[in-house]
Amino acid sequence: MNGISKNYKLLRIRLCTLYSLVFFTASLLVTCRSGDKTGLVICWNDNRATGLVIPERYVVSIAPNSLSRLLSVRRQGVETAIAGQFQRSDEGMLFEPLVPFTRGLVYELWLRNKRLSEIEIPALADSDRPFLKGIYPSADTLPENLLKVYLQFSRPMREGQSLRYVTLLKNGTDTLSGTFLDLQPELWDADRTMLTLWLDPGRIKRNLHPNQQLGAPLQAGTTYRLVVSGEWPDAQGATLGKTLSKTFVTDARDGVSPDPMQWSMNHPPPGTSQPLVITFPEPLDYSLLLETFRIRREDSTLVSGTWRTSFDEEKIVFSSAKPWLAGNYTLRIESRLEDLAGNNLNRPFDRDITQNKSDTTFQVYKEKRFQIR
Template structure:
């Protein structure tokens, strides 16, 4: 250990945070230089591939402080390779590369120096974890408006990103593939855990006054039968494929061009001194994801009541169960007006506004409120 401590053991090529894992790797490789300078190694932590090390001799002739400008790690793909973002550092005769996002199990990568491939490596599939599953597709109803705007896919495991165009298909009548139905967003709209993906049907084809709609038509037509198919070949971040393929079948009805109206909602009140749920019936399905972030119950002092929300009846009903019993008092249900229905109409304005008609509806601002009282 004394000999190790005497050595100037690393050089950062560009500033990055040196966390405990990298320090451990530096220590390990500095003590075993003969092995580390001859091949590419994958660095792992908690079953994740969090980096690689490769011999400095791969960058022969390049000044150490310029390696990051000439070395590159890319994903190998049938169509094209994709650059992997990350940080480089030098440890004795070894170059360390730490990607911003861990490498994906089951995929192959290449190392290039001055545009020339000098090595490849593969991240083997992680068979220690169970296969991922699709937990739900929202909206959950099997009858949807022809101007449906968003679809949410909920997975059991963090999934591999950038793959929805390959593994999600929209069919009509179980046979005809509707090309270009979903908006090709890169990066895709994942939650931080990469377990919930938001897919947008192309708004340019839904809005009737836009050129894509006039040229291609809307993705969905009323009185049609459609299927959203998710292929079992989609893999999670560990390289494991879905347990099976999934299909959601639905039929379409006429366009929904009206904003949700809280004045029409029905509220069923709980009894005092109980933690029974407050029930809110919207009389129509609303956006599943937005329902989870736009509703709040407050007391008469304006303080938020802590509790749990449940979304039921094909997103037409919400239940709120407080953590503590209700008391006899006045309460407020606060709704953020960004809450939408399935066609993207929020509380203030429709998604596909008819500009030829004068709008008489009064804007609600950022919030709408419904007062209710728990009585003796």
């Protein structure tokens, strides 16, 4: 009889314990669903959400060597855990993501397969968002063997993920894949604000295997739309917020190198600060236009000033820092300057490399002389 009584008491204790656990779990789930304060704290560094402090109550029962295996932080609606590391801090458990959290998104804390809590990273005001300043080339008609596209942003963007946010549509409906090279690291400028996207050169150059197998990335007489997603975050985690696009039509292939002798140039009057404008018969590469021009006086003194492109990259404008002096000048252009198809001043991009002929015409730069009088 005493044995039965002891077993009955033990059963009551177990049932009470089980009931308490069920009640605690249900309470926790209700709290998460109701949106009450969770105690999660965002860590900020240079206006970026770089960490998340998790209260001790969420992790007290987890062995330190099991944290990375059992506990995870996920973007809401995504099953994959965010890459990062957990470490103990004075306030609790600190999670530091490999890249900062994205502004305006909701992140969830998971223990095994159970969601414990969530927190939203505050979005920036529209005035604080990055924006896309330009898509180059600017022209609406481009050669079918277009080699590069430039995206110019207002501030540094998150790197290594560009092809997630850039889409090319053909005739408004067909999404093209494999058009741009997935280069890692990506080709950002020194300020990390301009990205160069290369169309696959192996598909552009005729008689190469990728071209014969897959065809050229673009076809003449076709309408394309380049779409840049508003979800693209900058280095601080703030997204563009607005999806932008550029529509263009492709024309025939361009297989001829630019010829500086065919460029026209105005001659500002001496004693003035009027700009010098150089006009080309075709658009040239946006980025290289800003890097490859120099002007020197007859005594080889470099003329200081600023360059800017104009008229869909069919013009470049030089504003001298000082009024023009009368005399002879030399415009020096680095031969690496290209047109939109990658043809530089020395040779076409798509040339027959099977012919082992020495290139006796190669020059590091080309020159044009002019007078201010």
